[in-house]
Amino acid sequence: MIAVLKNGTSEKQLEGLLNWIESLGLTVHLSRGDYQTIVGLVGDTSRVDEDLLRSLDIVESVKRISEPFKSANRKFHPDNSVVKVGDTSVGGDIFAVMAGPCSVESEEQVLEIAKAVKAAGATMLRGGAFKPRTSPYDFQGLKADGIEILLHAKKETGLPIVTEIMNANHLPLFEEVDVIQVGARNMQNFELLKELGRTKKPILLKRGLSATIKEWLMSAEYIMAGGNENIILCERGIRSYDSQYTRNVLDLSAIPVLKELTHLPVIVDPSHATGSARLVKPMALAATACGAHGLMIEVHNNPKAALCDGAQSLTPAQFDEVMKSVNHIREI
Ligand code: PEP
Ligand code: MN
Numbered sequence: 001m002i003a004v005l006k007n008g009t010s011e012k013q014l015e016g017l018l019n020w021i022e023s024l025g026l027t028v029h030l031s032r033g034d035y036q037t038i039v040g041l042v043g044d045t046s047r048v049d050e051d052l053l054r055s056l057d058i059v060e061s062v063k064r065i066s067e068p069f070k071s072a073n074r075k076f077h078p079d080n081s082v083v084k085v086g087d088t089s090v091g092g093d094i095f096a097v098m099a100g101p102c103s104v105e106s107e108e109q110v111l112e113i114a115k116a117v118k119a120a121g122a123t124m125l126r127g128g129a130f131k132p133r134t135s136p137y138d139f140q141g142l143k144a145d146g147i148e149i150l151l152h153a154k155k156e157t158g159l160p161i162v163t164e165i166m167n168a169n170h171l172p173l174f175e176e177v178d179v180i181q182v183g184a185r186n187m188q189n190f191e192l193l194k195e196l197g198r199t200k201k202p203i204l205l206k207r208g209l210s211a212t213i214k215e216w217l218m219s220a221e222y223i224m225a226g227g228n229e230n231i232i233l234c235e236r237g238i239r240s241y242d243s244q245y246t247r248n249v250l251d252l253s254a255i256p257v258l259k260e261l262t263h264l265p266v267i268v269d270p271s272h273a274t275g276s277a278r279l280v281k282p283m284a285l286a287a288t289a290c291g292a293h294g295l296m297i298e299v300h301n302n303p304k305a306a307l308c309d310g311a312q313s314l315t316p317a318q319f320d321e322v323m324k325s326v327n328h329i330r331e332i
Contacts, residue, residue: 001045002063002075005037009058031077040076069217071224077263083202083230085178086160088123090232091265095330096294098162100126102309104146112301114153116316121323125159130166132185139307144173151176168195179204184236187211187219197226206234213254233266237273247275250283255290267294271312280314281322288329
């Protein structure tokens with residue numbers, strides 16, 4: 001349920017309203033826009049006398065929100081949310097580009113890639129330290145050492161770092177990580193989501209392999225219900241029946257749909273969506289053109305020797321070319 005307040009409502013009146021709502025056992029989501037203040041009521045709203053709320057002097061209108069996602073709903077927060085990450089951000093004026101290797105392999109590898117992607121215009125460095133691999137016999141990542149390597153590259157380049165978490169017990173290792181990634185395979189790991197809700201860290205929530213948009217937003221809601229509203233959504237392709245030529249199907253229509261449904265920023269990962277380096281550029285351009293707030297792209301200094309996802313990894317030179325074209329699209 002939302003209550004739109006009348007212009008001119010004083011702080012004291014607002015405080016009185018919020019106290020009353022909280023006394024009913026509900027939580028409040030306050031959105032102060034340039035033109036409107038909206039009070040979102042989260043919880044069992046059957047306890048609220050809707051007519052009474054509507055009749056208050058300071059209330060202009062009251063609306064029930066039928067969607068099950070409340071905090072993530074644009075009706076609760078009409079303006080776009082901007083997630084601050086160090087000196088940069090996602091969802092505001094800056095087009096966020098997270099680039100780097102699928103897996104952290106060595107200090108030299110990460111540093112070389114970090115410098116190259118920074119020079120090409122990336123705003124953040126990505127790299128997997130804990131890797132969710134389909135086979136237990138494949139490279140599982142450098143784990144804690146991988147995070148140390150990323151932190152070293154952050155110190156050298158100033159780029160904030162994005163890396164994936166697979167187990168809430170590992171959270172202490174992520175203290176200096178700027179953005180914690182929840183991978184597609186963990187999108188519905190609700191216990192992990194609840195733990196992340198207790199932190200204040202920006203969370204990059206990737207779409208599950210076969211998740212609907214509603215399921216994805218409900219996963220964001222899990223994190224937000226714990227008090228962490230710093231969420232960035234990442235479309236990374238969904239499973240379909242043809243995996244011969246593309247790894248997944250990139251659902252670009254999800255971008256404008258999400259921009260209607262939610263205030264959270266949404267970026268696109270054309271690397272995992274396609275599985276093929278030569279498809280990354282056209283999909284990165286299409287994602288930029290349809291309104292994504294940013295991109296996540298895998299870049300490797302020697303894709304042929306990559307320990308993970310070499311086929312979809314761009315060389316630094318290819319990444320530079322993609323960035324130039326992305327900037328042209330953005331100018332248009
Ligand atoms: C990744 O970004 O390295 C990754 C494993 O992505 P996803 O969870 O989308 O498969
Ligand atoms: Mn990968």
